[in-house]
């Protein structure tokens with residue numbers, strides 16, 4: 273009984289470390305492949321359009337509502353003694369430091385990681401990846417690296433974009449809930465603004481961009497058999513990318529707290 | 533020349549190839565027959581380096597390839613060897629023309645015009661010059677196979693590995709593919725290894741035929757003498773004897 277338990281645990285541990293090892297290998301290979309990026313410019317542009325441009329509508333909607341809800345919640349929470357203009361600063365920091373990058377990251381884990389995993393997974397199960405290899409095209413260079421590069425550029429930009437929209441909708445919402453004027457809102461923002469907050473947003477976007485694309489690619493490349501394999505790969509990509517985003521968010525916040 | 537010696541490959545608990553020996557001579561068409569699931573596709577994938585064997589050696593033009601890295605395989609093996617996959621494995625988000633020219637883009641310094649010309653020539657060879665702009669899912673099964681062949685020959689390979697090129701096709705289309713394999717062999721001098729269980733096709737195209745059975749090549753003979761062999765397993769298979777385990 274105990275022996276069985278131990279072997280089961282051992283089995284899962286071995287499986288886990290194998291996966292971790294393969295993920296690490298894929299990551300290293302794809303970062304090394306970046307030096308060949310100029311040859312794959314058209315793949316990078318395609319990936320950029322897919323990750324960046326096509327994510328804009330969903331980012332507009334989610335960040336607008338994120339700002340609106342922050343405006344309501346913070347507006348109703350601040351005590352009567354606090355000056356109303358303080359809400360501008362609270363919203364600004366909440367969005368730049370946490371809400372902007374994390375919500376965008378999670379939304380993109382749903383949209384981009386899953387899209388990448390299912391596309392690469394479908395190629396895997398129909399032997400299209402093997403076909404790339406037999407024609408001397410390296411799948412990591414051709415499929416993974418362009419998505420990684422596009423994600424590292426597009427996702428920080430999307431985060432900044434989301435931040436901006438959320439801040440404006442946060443103002444709109446505080447205007448309606450606590451009658452905060454634009455001058456008051458700006459005064460509040462000025463009061464707390466530090467440039468490192470913006471950098472935090474960008475750094476988080478950049479690192480989430482790596483996680484979102486790499487997890488999509490990794491689970492796509494590891495796809496098992498048939499349509500069910502593709503489905504599983506897609507689910508795993510979304511779940512793991514989301515979990516990792518939350519973990520990384522904590523780590524980055526903690527590290528930056530000590531640095532800045 | 534491709535020489536496979538004592539090739540062994542197992543997946544998890546299952547031994548698939550258990551010491552395969554065979555030689556593919558320059559200029560010939562060699563057919564490998566065998567039951568479904570005996571590892572014929574696995575054998576081809578080992579030869580072109582998609583799978584690494586557990587044991588044994590593969591020499592291509594005298595060079596041992598089982599220890600090569602992916603980059604070395606790309607430059608030394610896959611520049612002279614092409615593969616036609618069992619289900620075509622066309623890249624379905626690209627047009628037929630893009631399928632054929634993609635690898636040329638990365639391999640040599642052809643101009644855009646030259647690549648288009650090569651695509652057109654390859655499609656003409658397989659008799660499909662009118663479908664360059666179509667997507668794979670708009671094509672019939674037989675057309676897909678021919679596009680897969682066109683994609684492989686665009687690279688001007690010395691060797692071509694075909695995985696069941698006629699399976700699932702009607703007799704007329706099968707013969708079109710058979711004729712194509714013969715034509716590519718005779719006119720372009722492409723040495724071919726054809727996996728098949730279509731005995732009719734073997735009779736038409738093969739110079740030699742070998743049988744893969746329980747992980748080994750159990751019999752190899754000239755195709756013209758294939759009906760007069762004394763190997764029991766081989767005879768049972770080509771006559772479709774249901775007693776063959």
Ligand SMILES: Nc1ncnc2c1ncn2[C@@H]1O[C@H](COP(=O)(O)OP(=O)(O)OP(=O)(O)O)[C@@H](O)[C@H]1O
Nearest residue numbers: 543548566567568569570571572573574575618696
């Ligand atoms: N990547 C793999 N992982 C695990 N098992 C595999 C893998 N590829 C093939 N196999 C197993 O190896 C065996 C042989 O497969 P293979 O595809 O080579 O058969 P085949 O002779 O080509 O059959 P068919 O004529 O149906 O195409 C099968 O039992 C298959 O399940």
Ligand SMILES: [Mg+2]
Nearest residue numbers: 572573618695
């Ligand atoms: Mg097969």
